[in-house]
Amino acid sequence: MPYTFQDPEPAMGKPEHLALYPFNLLPILRHGDFILYETSVIVAHIDEAFGGEGLTPRDxxxxxxxxxxxxxxxxxxxxxxxxxxxxxxxxxxxxxxxxxxxxxxxxxxxxxxxxxxxxxxxxxxxxxxxxxxxxxxxx
CATH class of the missing domain: 1.20.1050.10 (Glutathione S-transferase Yfyf (Class Pi); Chain A, domain 2)
Structure with missing residues (x-):
């Protein structure tokens, strides 16, 4: 699946970054118009949304x-x-x-x-x- 990595660190503290991550931290996932922050939430979403071998136990x-x-x-x-x-x-x-x-x-x-x-x-x-x-x- 193609993706683009952008280093948001230079924008931290600026309004455009705070609009994506109001707590002024990293990382941020933008998938189309869907935006997530918080690492554990991002990886859980990727595990559920993009197929492949799952990393969440079924039981x-x-x-x-x-x-x-x-x-x-x-x-x-x-x-x-x-x-x-x-x-x-x-x-x-x-x-x-x-x-x-x-x-x-x-x-x-x-x-x-x-x-x-x-x-x-x-x-x-x-x-x-x-x-x-x-x-x-x-x-």
């Missing part, structure tokens, strides 16, 4: 576990691992912004907990969070 328990992981990643993993540690240690210094080590120190125990939870989940010997089947939660 209700598997689907619930997948959604639980997606929620945990959005609520606990991403904010602390990406917003707090990665941005403070990697992104901000590249932009000439001083790191706030108090933010990092607050986030590190939460990152360690998140990694321990994933390690425990993957201890079953299967390659994916839900077992042998790849799902949206793995992305």
């Amino acid at each position: 209700p328990r598997g689907c619930a576990r997948m959604n639980q992981w997606i929620s945990a990643i959005n609520s606990y993993f991403h904010p602390y691992m990406i917003d707090h540690v990665t941005h403070e240690r990697l992104v901000f210094p590249e932009l000439g912004i001083a790191s706030d080590e108090m933010v990092v120190a607050h986030a590190v125990p939460k990152v360690e907990l998140g990694l321990a939870v994933i390690e425990r989940e993957l201890a079953h010997g299967e390659p994916y969070l839900l077992g042998s089947e790849l799902s949206l939660a793995d992305f």
Whole structure:
């Protein structure tokens, strides 16, 4: 399926970007006149709308576990691992912004907990969070 990638980052904060993503973040999917934001929503839509091998379990328990992981990643993993540690240690210094080590120190125990939870989940010997089947939660 043909697609066009556009880097919206230069437009962030401007009215045309805020019209697409009112929270001034990324990513955005535009499919004709249909516009979505929020990563987990975009990937779920792609999984449902564009055919191919599905990444959503068909059984209700598997689907619930997948959604639980997606929620945990959005609520606990991403904010602390990406917003707090990665941005403070990697992104901000590249932009000439001083790191706030108090933010990092607050986030590190939460990152360690998140990694321990994933390690425990993957201890079953299967390659994916839900077992042998790849799902949206793995992305």
